[in-house]
Amino acid sequence: MTIPPGFNIRAAQVAPASVSHRPYGPSTGGVGNETMPPGFKAEVAQLDTFKLPEHATGSLSNRRLGRALVDAWRRDGIIQIAMSDAQRELWEDAKAASHRFFREPHGEKAACVDSQSYAGYIASGEEVTDGIADYSEIFTITKDLGPSDPRVRARWPCHGSCPWPNINMKEPMARYNEDLGIQGEKLLQLAELGLGVSPGSLTRYTRDGWHHTRVLRFPPRNATNGKGKEGRGIGSHTDYGLLVISTQDEVGGLFIRRPSHKERFANWEKSAAGLREDDDGWVYIPPVEGVHTVILGDMMQYITHNYLTATPHKVGLNTRERFAFAYFHEPSFQAVVRPLEGGCGGMLHDSFEDYEGIHYGTHFTNMFMRNYPDRITTKRLIAEDRYKLLAEKELRTMDSVPAS
Ligand SMILES: O=C(O)CCC(=O)C(=O)O
Ligand SMILES: [Fe+2]
Numbered sequence: 001m002t003i004p005p006g007f008n009i010r011a012a013q014v015a016p017a018s019v020s021h022r023p024y025g026p027s028t029g030g031v032g033n034e035t036m037p038p039g040f041k042a043e044v045a046q047l048d049t050f051k052l053p054e055h056a057t058g059s060l061s062n063r064r065l066g067r068a069l070v071d072a073w074r075r076d077g078i079i080q081i082a083m084s085d086a087q088r089e090l091w092e093d094a095k096a097a098s099h100r101f102f103r104e105p106h107g108e109k110a111a112c113v114d115s116q117s118y119a120g121y122i123a124s125g126e127e128v129t130d131g132i133a134d135y136s137e138i139f140t141i142t143k144d145l146g147p148s149d150p151r152v153r154a155r156w157p158c159h160g161s162c163p164w165p166n167i168n169m170k171e172p173m174a175r176y177n178e179d180l181g182i183q184g185e186k187l188l189q190l191a192e193l194g195l196g197v198s199p200g201s202l203t204r205y206t207r208d209g210w211h212h213t214r215v216l217r218f219p220p221r222n223a224t225n226g227k228g229k230e231g232r233g234i235g236s237h238t239d240y241g242l243l244v245i246s247t248q249d250e251v252g253g254l255f256i257r258r259p260s261h262k263e264r265f266a267n268w269e270k271s272a273a274g275l276r277e278d279d280d281g282w283v284y285i286p287p288v289e290g291v292h293t294v295i296l297g298d299m300m301q302y303i304t305h306n307y308l309t310a311t312p313h314k315v316g317l318n319t320r321e322r323f324a325f326a327y328f329h330e331p332s333f334q335a336v337v338r339p340l341e342g343g344c345g346g347m348l349h350d351s352f353e354d355y356e357g358i359h360y361g362t363h364f365t366n367m368f369m370r371n372y373p374d375r376i377t378t379k380r381l382i383a384e385d386r387y388k389l390l391a392e393k394e395l396r397t398m399d400s401v402p403a404s
Helices: 009-013 060-076 085-102 106-110 170-195 298-303 360-371 376-383 387-391
Strands: 079-082 120-122 137-141 212-218 234-237 243-248 254-256 291-296 313-315 322-329
Touching (some): 060 170, 085 137, 085 322, 170 212, 360 387
Antiparallel strands (some): 137 212, 234 313, 243 322, 254 313
């Protein structure tokens, strides 16, 4: 897409009128809260939808788009990006696979567990956020690494197979995730342009990125596995890496908090889980047909010195079951991320300090051990004393592979 100088970039960013981005539901009337779960009070977001170019280049239009994305994240904490027709098809196929999986008998789903990876089934009530059970039902997809993979043989934490169910799920999910991998890279390249940092400042970390996906089902609020009265979906939290690209069906349940200098979380230092859960100030993100939403994770906040902050969010249970996907575009497990130097017209401070950096694999492992204290993967990790491997140089050097 080439845009002549002086062209109205804001108009160019938003999707063409042929793409519908109305909130789902009857007569939205510009209000958009018809789908908000009962019992919640929140402002309803009205978000611009951006259309990403085929490829990110350093062109003027891409630089302007990058700046607009960065501004929108700083203002709203979330952006919407338009799906192409092909992407809508990927989403429909993946959603059908998710419905198939969650309709399986409990025994079939519960068998989808791996003792070395955190991939597979998480029953409603199994995940813990800030010490309280979430009622989401989840299938997590991490890198599918068989027993002969050198990292699995070397017993690296969180490295293992993805225990796929015996239904057609792997293939549609792989195609969906592959596309989001491409969108994720493009968004990082545009963010680099918007931040005014050199190309590769962010994408250098995502070579062999530890991207993963959560396939989510939320039960209706009064059917929470008998464990709670009305239950909750997912408690407030921030996610761990760079970008979270999510897609939700028409039911509704997602809330976020806008960036605010009065609220500063740093999840890698002190858990942000459960924070502000019952406070005012949440913004409801109504489902909009034909879009993905993109929020930011902990590593983006650390890398940008809080210029872009991880977006706190939570999910409420609605009157109907809800299906969603969250795709996490992450640094390599082995990456040690460090704050950027310069950028954003001086808004990012030159880092005179010698930052130690954050080892992403350790952050990921800490978060999953915290969320799943009783899972076999956590027990095995502890029993086999695997955690200490995270300190080894090999695990903290991108592209290094253990000798087998
Ligand atoms: O259901 C959603 O829209 C978001 C889910 C979420 O926050 C997560 O899986 O971490
Ligand atoms: Fe999340």
